[in-house]
Amino acid sequence: MGIRDDAVEIRARGWRTLAALHGLIDTELERSLAREHGLSVVEFTVLDALSRQDGWHMRMRQLARAAALSSSATTRLVTRLEDRGLLTRILCADDRRGIYTELTAAGETLLEAARPTHDRVLEEALAEAREIPELAPLVTALYADAPVA
Amino acid sequence: MGIRDDAVEIRARGWRTLAALHGLIDTELERSLAREHGLSVVEFTVLDALSRQDGWHMRMRQLARAAALSSSATTRLVTRLEDRGLLTRILCADDRRGIYTELTAAGETLLEAARPTHDRVLEEALAEAREIPELAPLVTALYADAPVA
DNA sequence: ACACAGTAGTTGCAGACGCATCGATATAGA
DNA sequence: TCTATATCGATGCGTCTGCAACTACTGTGT
Numbered sequence: 417m418g419i420r421d422d423a424v425e426i427r428a429r430g431w432r433t434l435a436a437l438h439g440l441i442d443t444e445l446e447r448s449l450a451r452e453h454g455l456s457v458v459e460f461t462v463l464d465a466l467s468r469q470d471g472w473h474m475r476m477r478q479l480a481r482a483a484a485l486s487s488s489a490t491t492r493l494v495t496r497l498e499d500r501g502l503l504t505r506i507l508c509a510d511d512r513r514g515i516y517t518e519l520t521a522a523g524e525t526l527l528e529a530a531r532p533t534h535d536r537v538l539e540e541a542l543a544e545a546r547e548i549p550e551l552a553p554l555v556t557a558l559y560a561d562a563p564v565a
Numbered sequence: 566m567g568i569r570d571d572a573v574e575i576r577a578r579g580w581r582t583l584a585a586l587h588g589l590i591d592t593e594l595e596r597s598l599a600r601e602h603g604l605s606v607v608e609f610t611v612l613d614a615l616s617r618q619d620g621w622h623m624r625m626r627q628l629a630r631a632a633a634l635s636s637s638a639t640t641r642l643v644t645r646l647e648d649r650g651l652l653t654r655i656l657c658a659d660d661r662r663g664i665y666t667e668l669t670a671a672g673e674t675l676l677e678a679a680r681p682t683h684d685r686v687l688e689e690a691l692a693e694a695r696e697i698p699e700l701a702p703l704v705t706a707l708y709a710d711a712p713v714a
Numbered sequence: 715a716c717a718c719a720g721t722a723g724t725t726g727c728a729g730a731c732g733c734a735t736c737g738a739t740a741t742a743g744a
Numbered sequence: 745t746c747t748a749t750a751t752c753g754a755t756g757c758g759t760c761t762g763c764a765a766c767t768a769c770t771g772t773g774t
Contacts, residue, residue, distance in 0.1 A: 424684045430707035431590060431687055435610070438587040439633025441580060446732085456760085461584070476723060484588025486762050491724055493760090513722040513769045535573045538580055557706035558579035595762090605730085625753060635732050640754055642730090662739045662752040 437551050441541040448537040453530040458483050458493060460534060463502065463527040466519045473506065473518040502526060586700050590690040597686040602679040607632050607642060609683060612676040615652065615668045622655065622665040651675060 442457055449455045455463075465482040466472055474482070480490040494517055497503045502523035508514035519527070542558070545551040591606055598604045604612075614631040615621055623631070629639040643666055646652045651672035657663035668676070691707070694700040 424688075426708060427687050427691060428684065432610075434583070434587055434590070434707060436633060438583055441583070443633065458760095461581075477721090484585060484592065487723065488725080488763080489761055495724095496760095508722095511722080511770075515723070535577065538576050539573075542576060554706065557703065557709070558583060559575060560706070607730095626751090636753065637733080637755080638731055644754095645730095657752095660740075660752085664753065 433550055433554050437545055437554055440545055440551070441538065444537050444541045444544075445534065448533055449530060452533050453526065455526070455530055458485060459497060460527070460530055462493060462497065463519065463523055463530075466503065466517065467524065467527055473516040475508070475514050475516060479517060497523070582699055582703050586694055586703055589694055589700070590687065593686050593690045593693075594683065597682055598679060601682050602675065604675070604679055607634060608646060609676070609679055611642060611646065612651065612668065612672055612679075615666065616673065616676055622667040624657070624663050624665060628666060646672070 445457050445460075449457060449460055461483050462479055465479065466474055476487065476490055476494065479485075479494065480487050483490065483493070485493065494503065494505065498505060498517075501520055503517050503519050506516040506518055508516055542555055546555045594606050594609075598606060598609055610632050611628055614628065615623055625636065625639055625643065628634075628643065629636050632639065632642070634642065643652065643654065647654060647666075650669060652666050652668050655665040655667055657665055691704055695704045
């Protein structure tokens with residue numbers, strides 16, 4: 417058990433910390449967004465990703481990456497949001513295999529309504545995590561990773 | 566938009582980074598552990614948590630926390646692993662509501678067999694994440710958070 | 715022009731999850 | 745002591761997920 421095993425253990429510990437912090441935040445966001453706006457975390461993530469996109473449209477595959485979802489899950493997620501009138505599918509003219517998704521006015525409205533909840537709960541969850549010794553350093557690192565200006 | 570909004574944006578960005586890194590690692594671990602050992606990430610997490618426990622037993626609720634799972638999911642997860650003979654339920658003598666879970670020899674064996682896969686894929690996933698500009702700083706922070714000695 | 719490999723998105727299917735609820739036990743208060 | 749409240753784990757139910765297979769389209773090489 418030398419340097420090599422240490423590295424393995426450090427990675428494993430880091431991963432456990434990362435997973436624990438992620439789970440904590442995700443769980444609280446899930447509950448609050450669902451209760452107050454009828455949105456899941458991935459749904460919010462997709463709407464948010466679309467709103468931060470130039471021209472407000474993205475292809476399914478980009479969406480899948482942004483939400484860390486499989487393509488099949490993305491299909492159904494987009495279908496759900498489309499059925500609720502929060503976004504629309506737009507056929508790609510140049511590549512007829514592709515499909516663009518774009519936020520509707522209703523989607524934008526709901527997103528902006530949900531954002532305060534999202535931000536508040538995220539802040540609370542991070543504050544809570546800071547009180548847990550194993551998680552505190554990672555929380556600090558998260559703030560430190562902010563862009564320089 | 567002053568200091569306050571900056572803080573909100575920094576948190577949101579940090580959360581997106583955290584979620585992206587978690588998703589990347591989780592997806593790769595999931596695939597590899599399933600293919601090579603028939604284990605999901607949470608299943609591995611539970612076996613690993615049990616193996617790092619003094620006396621090798623934990624209560625359901627501790628397990629739920631360690632795996633960031635609801636208590637109902639924990640019940641079914643333990644049932645699955647018990648049915649496969651990887652762990653056993655033990656009634657609590659002092660608190661008859663409680664149930665301890667303990668690794669069996671088979672569980673320990675499978676865990677040790679799966680550990681190399683877990684460690685290797687984790688290393689690969691982190692190396693991959695390091696190549697992605699948005700994720701690289703967080704990966705570095707993960708290593709830096711290692712205990713001093 | 716044509717076959718072929720690669721990519722985009724959808725669908726069938728089985729498995730896992732969380733919420734709400736429930737029975738059983740523990741603990742605190744009148 | 746007896747009742748009220750809280751905690752632990754299990755179960756019914758509806759929803760979401762990934763994998764594998766499929767269709768449709770693109771681009772390359774011959």
